[in-house]
Amino acid sequence: MNRREIIETGLSEAKLVDKFGRQVTYVRISVTDRCDFRCVYCMGEEMSFLPRADILTLEEIGLVARVFSELGVKKVRLTGGEPLIRNNVMSVIEEIGALPTLNELVLTTNGSQLSKLSKGLVSAGVRRINISLDSLKADRFRQLTRTGNLETVLGGIDAAIAAGFSNIKLNAVILKGRNDDEIIDLVRFARDKKIDISFIEEMPLGDISSHDRGESYCSSDEILKIISATYPLESVDDSTGGPSKYYAMADSNSRVGFISPHSHNFCGDCNRVRVTVEGRLLLCLGNEHSVDLKDVLRSYPGDAERLKQVIFDAMDLKPERHYFNNDEDPQILRFMNMTGG
Numbered sequence: 001m002n003r004r005e006i007i008e009t010g011l012s013e014a015k016l017v018d019k020f021g022r023q024v025t026y027v028r029i030s031v032t033d034r035c036d037f038r039c040v041y042c043m044g045e046e047m048s049f050l051p052r053a054d055i056l057t058l059e060e061i062g063l064v065a066r067v068f069s070e071l072g073v074k075k076v077r078l079t080g081g082e083p084l085i086r087n088n089v090m091s092v093i094e095e096i097g098a099l100p101t102l103n104e105l106v107l108t109t110n111g112s113q114l115s116k117l118s119k120g121l122v123s124a125g126v127r128r129i130n131i132s133l134d135s136l137k138a139d140r141f142r143q144l145t146r147t148g149n150l151e152t153v154l155g156g157i158d159a160a161i162a163a164g165f166s167n168i169k170l171n172a173v174i175l176k177g178r179n180d181d182e183i184i185d186l187v188r189f190a191r192d193k194k195i196d197i198s199f200i201e202e203m204p205l206g207d208i209s210s211h212d213r214g215e216s217y218c219s220s221d222e223i224l225k226i227i228s229a230t231y232p233l234e235s236v237d238d239s240t241g242g243p244s245k246y247y248a249m250a251d252s253n254s255r256v257g258f259i260s261p262h263s264h265n266f267c268g269d270c271n272r273v274r275v276t277v278e279g280r281l282l283l284c285l286g287n288e289h290s291v292d293l294k295d296v297l298r299s300y301p302g303d304a305e306r307l308k309q310v311i312f313d314a315m316d317l318k319p320e321r322h323y324f325n326n327d328e329d330p331q332i333l334r335f336m337n338m339t340g341g
Contacts, residue, residue, distance in 0.1 A: 022271060
């Protein structure tokens, strides 16, 4: 089916396939650039946030999610900043959770709001959540997040477990000299809670001053070796539709995952795109290839078919891969909170 035929048939049979043959079935949508934490690898200490008029409304986010689901996307992840601090965010979560063609609505959070919202999230259709947790030491947690309270997050994790999500996963970014001595403690914590954990190599996004990324970089291979000395790991084929490579432990149901954009590039089977809080469709985390969806949404309000066509055409812009190098100045100057964590 060529593009002319797709336009004439209203995109009813269209799928999002890029020029390398990869089908996009997963979209990450940022609902806010704001966060109640200031994690050192995600933001600068002093941040300027977008004016309200420059970010997508909740109604626009809901339409974007619906259009993606009608184009064959089966998984939507809501991110931020911290998605759960946006006013009335539960309304759009409920709307997306009710989409009939969507298989899975998931969420990434820092955990600060989970004590209040976990039950509502499950009721709204959120099945899985990822919770950021980089340290189990209160003082260090405060240093890494600049503003976060560890006890609040630990309480949120317990509330999420009690609420009955089908899966809960911790996300930990390990920095040499900052928290690399807690790798085993974090795995042990996940085992005790009977939840999963993924270790993520730091993304070189945004110009930060809190640490030297080249010196603090800790590869997945290094972490795997450290864990295996205490908890032998066996590679498994489990997948949640994202980039994590999972390992199992013989004496626990908790899985250990690794997201390795530097050391083990996973671009060959990339099935993901992102929509930033300002409505830019990012075709790759590590490149600036993008399309302005906000312009379409506001120039043609409610025109779902036009939005579908723009998203469909954008697949030709998706690059083959990214190139991350911690030894150079960041090529991508947008911070992770702008990109969507």
